[in-house]
Amino acid sequence: MSLITNKEKEIINYLYAAEQDAVEVIKVTDDYPELTIEEAYGLQDGLLAHKLVENGTKKIGLKLGLTSKAKQEMMGVNEAIYGVLHNDMLAYEWEPVVHAQLIHPKAEPEIAFFMDQDLKGADITEEDVINATKYVAPAIEIIDSRYKDFKFTLVDVVADNCSSAKFIVGSKWVSPDTVDLGNIGMVMTKNGKVAATGSSAAVLGHPATAITWAVHQLAARGKGLKKGDIILSGAMSGAIAFDSGDSIIAEFDNLGSVSMFCK
Numbered sequence: 001m002s003l004i005t006n007k008e009k010e011i012i013n014y015l016y017a018a019e020q021d022a023v024e025v026i027k028v029t030d031d032y033p034e035l036t037i038e039e040a041y042g043l044q045d046g047l048l049a050h051k052l053v054e055n056g057t058k059k060i061g062l063k064l065g066l067t068s069k070a071k072q073e074m075m076g077v078n079e080a081i082y083g084v085l086h087n088d089m090l091a092y093e094w095e096p097v098v099h100a101q102l103i104h105p106k107a108e109p110e111i112a113f114f115m116d117q118d119l120k121g122a123d124i125t126e127e128d129v130i131n132a133t134k135y136v137a138p139a140i141e142i143i144d145s146r147y148k149d150f151k152f153t154l155v156d157v158v159a160d161n162c163s164s165a166k167f168i169v170g171s172k173w174v175s176p177d178t179v180d181l182g183n184i185g186m187v188m189t190k191n192g193k194v195a196a197t198g199s200s201a202a203v204l205g206h207p208a209t210a211i212t213w214a215v216h217q218l219a220a221r222g223k224g225l226k227k228g229d230i231i232l233s234g235a236m237s238g239a240i241a242f243d244s245g246d247s248i249i250a251e252f253d254n255l256g257s258v259s260m261f262c263k
């Protein structure tokens with residue numbers, strides 16, 4: 001890994017402190033307008049390395065973001081992104097999410113993939129992704145941009161590890177070839193009322209297409225997915241803001257449901 005510069009160290013400390021203190025901060029590009037997307041991806045690795053030293057944090061997978069046209073438009077960008085899943089982001093259905101530890105969290109319905117093999121290379125196909133997947137499961141991702149008002153440029157959001165905060169995986173896991181992953185309908189409710197509906201087709205046409213895109217991006221940086229990795233393939237609808245006292249359930253065709261409660 002390349003040596004970290006003072007600028008990178010400063011940005012990592014800045015974003016890490018925002019997350020730890022659960023306070024929103026001014027976006028990084030206001031102070032560093034010259035920051036590139038490549039440097040922003042480097043900062044994700046730097047943040048993980050910093051957390052490893054601070055808390056023993058490990059990488060457990062990857063999350064894709066802005067995979068739907070709707071989300072790209074909502075955020076005013078025109079490409080997808082990926083971030084690193086850390087072991088301390090994994091949350092559970094039976095354990096309330098603590099609002100006080102977060103800034104302005106939002107929930108997103110997603111499909112999680114559990115990798116059974118390493119996957120690396122610019123020639124990987126959707127079929128390779130499906131063949132390398134042991135299980136798929138319903139998931140809720142909790143995003144919590146460290147930036148003021150959840151507003152950022154593409155470079156900012158990548159540097160902030162794509163707003164990653166927590167994720168919850170449902171308890172029903174199925175083999176990916178038992179379901180039509182390109183056409184899974186989803187309804188998400190908040191406190192019993194429908195808050196969002198969507199389809200896995202919104203995720204770049206098919207979630208495996210989104211993961212294939214990510215594998216190609218990783219390959220260009222000399223990286224790949226690892227056996228045992230969990231991959232969140234991207235939101236199937238817009239993100240829903242929630243508060244303490246809210247409960248959210250996402251129900252997926254053929255995949256079952258996943259729920260969370262926020263205290």
Ligand code: OOG
Pocket residue numbers: 063064065066067068071075108141143145157162163233234235
């Ligand atoms: C960036 C992360 C988006 C998704 O699934 O699209 C994301 C953001 O919207 O803050 O995780």
Ligand code: MG
Pocket residue numbers: 063064065108110141143232234235
């Ligand atoms: Mg997401």
